[in-house]
Amino acid sequence: xxxxxxxxxxxxxxxxxxxxxxxxxxxxxxxxxxxxxxxxxxxxxxxxxxxxxxxxxxxxxxxxxxxxxxxxxxxxxxxxxxxxxxxxxxxxxxxxxxxxxxxxxxxxxxxxxxxxxxxxxxxxxxxxxxxxxxxxxxxxxxxxxxxxxxxxxxxxxxxxxxxxxxxxxxxxxxxxxxxxxxxx
Amino acid sequence: xxxxxxxxxxxxxxxxxxxxxxxxxxxxxxxxxxxxxxxxxxxxxxxxxxxxxxxxxxxxxxxxxxxxxxxxxxxxxxxxxxxxxxxxxxxxxxxxxxxxxxxxxxxxxxxxxxxxxxxxxxxxxxxxxxxxxxxxxxxxxxxxxxxxxxxxxxxxxxxxxxxxxxxxxxxxxxxxxxxxxxxxxxxxxxxxxxxxxxxxxxxxxxxxxxxxxxxxxxxxxxxxxxxxxxxxxxxxxxxxxxxxxxxxxxxxxxxxxxxxxxxxxxxxxxxxxxxxxxxxxxxxxxxxxxxxxxxxxxxxxxxxxxxxxxxxxxxxxxxxxxxxxxxxxxxxxxxxxxxxxxxxxxxxxxxxxxxxxxxxxxxxxxxxxxxxxxxxxxxxxxxxx
Numbered sequence: 039x040x041x042x043x044x045x046x047x048x049x050x051x052x053x054x055x056x057x058x059x060x061x062x063x064x065x066x067x068x069x070x071x072x073x074x075x076x077x078x079x080x081x082x083x084x085x086x087x088x089x090x091x092x093x094x095x096x097x098x099x100x101x102x103x104x105x106x107x108x109x110x111x112x113x114x115x116x117x118x119x120x121x122x123x124x125x126x127x128x129x130x131x132x133x134x135x136x137x138x139x140x141x142x143x144x145x146x147x148x149x150x151x152x153x154x155x156x157x158x159x160x161x162x163x164x165x166x167x168x169x170x171x172x173x174x175x176x177x178x179x180x181x182x183x184x185x186x187x188x189x190x191x192x193x194x195x196x197x198x199x200x201x202x203x204x205x206x207x208x209x210x211x212x213x214x215x216x217x218x219x220x221x222x
Numbered sequence: 223x224x225x226x227x228x229x230x231x232x233x234x235x236x237x238x239x240x241x242x243x244x245x246x247x248x249x250x251x252x253x254x255x256x257x258x259x260x261x262x263x264x265x266x267x268x269x270x271x272x273x274x275x276x277x278x279x280x281x282x283x284x285x286x287x288x289x290x291x292x293x294x295x296x297x298x299x300x301x302x303x304x305x306x307x308x309x310x311x312x313x314x315x316x317x318x319x320x321x322x323x324x325x326x327x328x329x330x331x332x333x334x335x336x337x338x339x340x341x342x343x344x345x346x347x348x349x350x351x352x353x354x355x356x357x358x359x360x361x362x363x364x365x366x367x368x369x370x371x372x373x374x375x376x377x378x379x380x381x382x383x384x385x386x387x388x389x390x391x392x393x394x395x396x397x398x399x400x401x402x403x404x405x406x407x408x409x410x411x412x413x414x415x416x417x418x419x420x421x422x423x424x425x426x427x428x429x430x431x432x433x434x435x436x437x438x439x440x441x442x443x444x445x446x447x448x449x450x451x452x453x454x455x456x457x458x459x460x461x462x463x464x465x466x467x468x469x470x471x472x473x474x475x476x477x478x479x480x481x482x483x484x485x486x487x488x489x490x491x492x493x494x495x496x497x498x499x500x501x502x503x504x505x506x507x508x509x510x511x512x513x514x515x516x517x518x519x520x521x522x523x524x525x526x527x528x529x530x531x532x533x534x535x536x537x538x539x540x541x542x543x544x545x546x547x548x549x550x551x552x553x554x555x556x557x558x559x560x561x562x563x564x565x566x567x568x569x570x571x572x573x574x575x576x577x578x579x580x581x582x583x584x585x586x587x588x589x590x591x592x593x594x595x596x597x598x599x600x601x602x603x604x605x606x607x
Binding site for chain 2: 096097109119121122133134135136138140216
């Protein structure tokens with residue numbers, strides 16, 4: 039397939055390439071400047087974008103409400119397994135904190151902190167989570183949310199009142215964990 | 223002219239009639255002329271037009287409409303009558319009033335009071351049906367969207383499902399009652415009652431669709447919640463297996479990870495904090511120290527205590543004054559880890575600083591066999607010689 043880059047969203051190619059390099063998701067429900075615009079742009083030229091980036095070794099993957107890029111030759115590093123395993127604890131904690139936690143969920147840090155303050159069992163669980171060096175419930179919540187934000191699963195919508203939204207890309211983790219088979 | 227019930231009209235009229243509404247809320251009915259004289263600024267005609275207040279032309283009296291009464295009862299937390307079972311109760315009361323009416327007419331007496339009671343009961347039925355629909359709808363949506371506890375959410379949704387089924391049944395009972403009494407109501411031939419029966423029929427017809435929609439909606443909420451519940455169970459199981467170091471044995475997670483096309487960032491080697499690396503090698507470091515001790519004793523050389531620049535860069539360029547810390551440590555009695563902890567060393571760097579001090583000053587330190595735990599990490603007990 040011949041691709042004419044002049045017709046292929048030239049204004050977005052550099053941005054998409056930067057997103058690939060940073061390993062970010064492209065979410066439809068992101069309000070981050072330009073992210074939603076790039077999502078719409080890819081939707082309008084999905085086949086062309088896929089072919090263009092396949093040529094340089096990346097596969098465009100479309101899921102419900104988000105895109106991401108994977109390596110064409112998919113190196114099977116221990117890092118991916120490690121990250122997924124880390125998320126077992128995080129996803130379990132968040133779902134136990136509020137069973138509504140999932141794509142589209144909106145929350146403020148203080149409201150989530152209140153839920154944790156009122157749940158002794160979860161305080162015990164969070165204190166056992168590896169890699170969270172925190173002293174207060176607020177710090178635990180902050181560190182978990184920072185991790186989600188860094189991995190592109192949540193986004194701060196309003197810095198004044200500290201409101202966050204769970205992005206469509208959180209499905210990447212939830213659907214993966216949901217599909218794991220447990221042998222009894 | 224079409225009845226224009228926009229929200230601003232309703233609010234303005236309600237505000238102007240606030241005192242009238244308050245009085246009618248306390249008394250069942252009040253004389254029209256007295257109320258109009260007392261509250262001259264109230265838009266009573268508008269309130270009648272908007273169904274906030276009802277006017278009885280025969281008695282020339284005003285009363286609250288059923289909707290307004292229910293609204294204020296609910297607002298004041300006094301609404302204990304508009305339950306689903308109250309519909310059956312109204313039907314039973316209607317049957318009694320119809321019976322009284324019959325007796326009065328047979329005895330050739332005036333049955334105005336009975337007609338009034340029948341009108342009032344008939345008027346309340348659509349309101350109760352609607353009120354219950356709104357209540358179930360808002361309860362189920364609230365439970366689905368906002369209830370954080372899964373078990374409580376499921377209980378609430380199942381209750382809503384049961385209630386909407388009961389409400390559908392209650393609506394069917396109303397239809398059945400009206401059909402059964404069709405000839406009787408015809409014989410009464412009262413304009414107001416005929417109007418109210420038409421109103422009930424129209425309302426139940428409209429509500430029937432809403433009942434079915436809500437029933438389907440609640441079923442969807444329940445199904446979605448069941449899926450969420452299964453997911454929560456799976457996460458708990460995975461966590462349990464992880465804690466028991468059985469995750470890779472009892473699940474297909476490794477196979478799935480290897481087959482999945484991961485986002486680029488997930489297959490990058492993650493930078494591990496140097497402290498974590500150091501922790502992994504603490505036994506090796508101890509061994510090295512022992513060997514180095516022997517080596518130094520054998521060669522009788524002075525140990526080099528200068529910083530290793532590469533190592534320092536590895537701990538994210540955070541420099542500590544190790545010679546000063548070392549001197550302060552020797553001047554007190556706590557073990558090395560406790561001393562550093564109390565000295566306000568950055569928690570994330572504590573182990574790195576601990577190991578570095580140990581490495582550089584081992585000739586002046588005594589390394590014990592026991593450990594203490596700080597921030598879920600074990601530190602070997604080190605004392606100054």
